Amino acid sequence: MRIGILGSGNVGGTLGRRWARNGHTVVFSSRTPDSREMKGLVQETGPTARAATVAETAHESEAVLLATPWPATRDAVAAAGDLSGKVLIDATNPLLPRLDGLEVGTNTSGGEQVAAWARGTRVVKAFNTVGFNIMANPQFDGAAALLFYCGDDPAAKQAVHGLAKELGFDPSDAGPLTQARLLEPFGLLWISLAFTPGHGREFAFQLLTR
Amino acid sequence: MRIGILGSGNVGGTLGRRWARNGHTVVFSSRTPDSREMKGLVQETGPTARAATVAETAHESEAVLLATPWPATRDAVAAAGDLSGKVLIDATNPLLPRLDGLEVGTNTSGGEQVAAWARGTRVVKAFNTVGFNIMANPQFDGAAALLFYCGDDPAAKQAVHGLAKELGFDPSDAGPLTQARLLEPFGLLWISLAFTPGHGREFAFQLLTR
Numbered sequence: 001m002r003i004g005i006l007g008s009g010n011v012g013g014t015l016g017r018r019w020a021r022n023g024h025t026v027v028f029s030s031r032t033p034d035s036r037e038m039k040g041l042v043q044e045t046g047p048t049a050r051a052a053t054v055a056e057t058a059h060e061s062e063a064v065l066l067a068t069p070w071p072a073t074r075d076a077v078a079a080a081g082d083l084s085g086k087v088l089i090d091a092t093n094p095l096l097p098r099l100d101g102l103e104v105g106t107n108t109s110g111g112e113q114v115a116a117w118a119r120g121t122r123v124v125k126a127f128n129t130v131g132f133n134i135m136a137n138p139q140f141d142g143a144a145a146l147l148f149y150c151g152d153d154p155a156a157k158q159a160v161h162g163l164a165k166e167l168g169f170d171p172s173d174a175g176p177l178t179q180a181r182l183l184e185p186f187g188l189l190w191i192s193l194a195f196t197p198g199h200g201r202e203f204a205f206q207l208l209t210r
Numbered sequence: 211m212r213i214g215i216l217g218s219g220n221v222g223g224t225l226g227r228r229w230a231r232n233g234h235t236v237v238f239s240s241r242t243p244d245s246r247e248m249k250g251l252v253q254e255t256g257p258t259a260r261a262a263t264v265a266e267t268a269h270e271s272e273a274v275l276l277a278t279p280w281p282a283t284r285d286a287v288a289a290a291g292d293l294s295g296k297v298l299i300d301a302t303n304p305l306l307p308r309l310d311g312l313e314v315g316t317n318t319s320g321g322e323q324v325a326a327w328a329r330g331t332r333v334v335k336a337f338n339t340v341g342f343n344i345m346a347n348p349q350f351d352g353a354a355a356l357l358f359y360c361g362d363d364p365a366a367k368q369a370v371h372g373l374a375k376e377l378g379f380d381p382s383d384a385g386p387l388t389q390a391r392l393l394e395p396f397g398l399l400w401i402s403l404a405f406t407p408g409h410g411r412e413f414a415f416q417l418l419t420r
Binding site (some may be wrong): 067 | 211213219221223224228229232234235273275276277280284287288293294295296297298299300301302321324327330332333334335336337338341342345346350351353355356357363366367369370373376377384385389390392393394395396398401402403405406409412413414415416417418419420
């Protein structure tokens with residue numbers, strides 16, 4: 001494929017280099033395609049790669065990877081010109097500047113709501129990210145299903161960790177209660193997949209580390 | 211532990227039965243503790259279990275599992291009375307009645323924003339849920355990292371699936387572009403953990419199925 005990269009940072013650079021090595025034609029966009037950084041990236045990527053303006057990159061490509069920082073995303077799309085019919089791979093996240101939330105999306109959660117209703121209680125968000133069938137048996141051929149939890153009280157979290165562990169889960173601390181803003185959509189992701197025709201509910205996630 | 215279950219449905223019933231089998235003292239709450247359903251649940255759970263009102267259940271328990279449907283959650287917390295100092299395990303999700311969104315949380319996404327800015331383009335949300343270090347190498351000792359994507363154009367999604375697969379990912383279709391509302395918080399979850407001191411960024415998720 002002819003793949004254009006809008007935003008040639010860590011994500012765009014990594015994916016562009018790897019796709020080029022697989023034989024795709026990769027164009028990296030830049031406001032300064034002749035800069036030393038861009039020349040270095042192109043050289044490292046190989047003979048099929050080149051750098052171009054955003055508009056040229058978009059024009060030449062069948063698929064366009066959008067890997068810009070969120071504040072630059074709108075301008076990048078505008079500068080790309082007509083993208084009709086192309087595949088636009090959106091790898092952005094609408095992050096707030098300090099990475100502590102989403103600009104487009106939620107800024108509260110049911111967990112925080114519960115904590116406001118139950119003042120003085122040590123709320124731990126847990127067991128909301130998989131269905132009861134996984135709670136009944138979190139083991140997949142010897143592998144333990146991941147169970148995220150979050151909360152603001154370390155002792156309460158420790159207790160919940162134990163309660164999940166003894167059921168056969170691999171419990172994992174996702175941070176403070178505000179992380180419920182992320183674990184609740186994670187729960188809805190599980191639910192939406194479980195109800196997708198042909199998918200079914202006998203699935204969970206495992207943490208891979210190295 | 212003495213564990214109280216608020217909401218004795220699939221989730222509350224499953225967890226209560228399993229914790230009781232592990233030796234915990236479990237109390238299931240009900241507006242009708244003497245009903246046949248509750249008696250059946252208690253009998254099935256074993257000799258240490260019993261049913262009680264919400265207030266009794268909460269009063270007697272060190273840890274309270276909140277496993278109510280979202281519309282019943284506020285009343286359940288109110289009926290529980292003083293929960294100060296207790297561990298409140300919140301397993302709810304603030305789901306809309308048709309399970310197609312969250313009542314508390316986002317009802318749009320960066321991906322949909324991008325699609326509105328780039329009209330006529332076939333947007334696929336992808337490569338936003340793990341860091342570039344995982345994109346550089348999605349293999350964990352032979353296991354492939356999961357990569358969710360979503361979008362409204364089947365052919366565009368097929369192309370992105372291939373582009374992820376060839377990099378060593380296990381790509382998985384998460385549904386229409388509105389699912390970006392869930393995949394973006396999933397991306398932020400990865401980011402927030404990667405930046406947690408002592409956690410690091412060499413992790414990803416694997417799909418477990420059975």
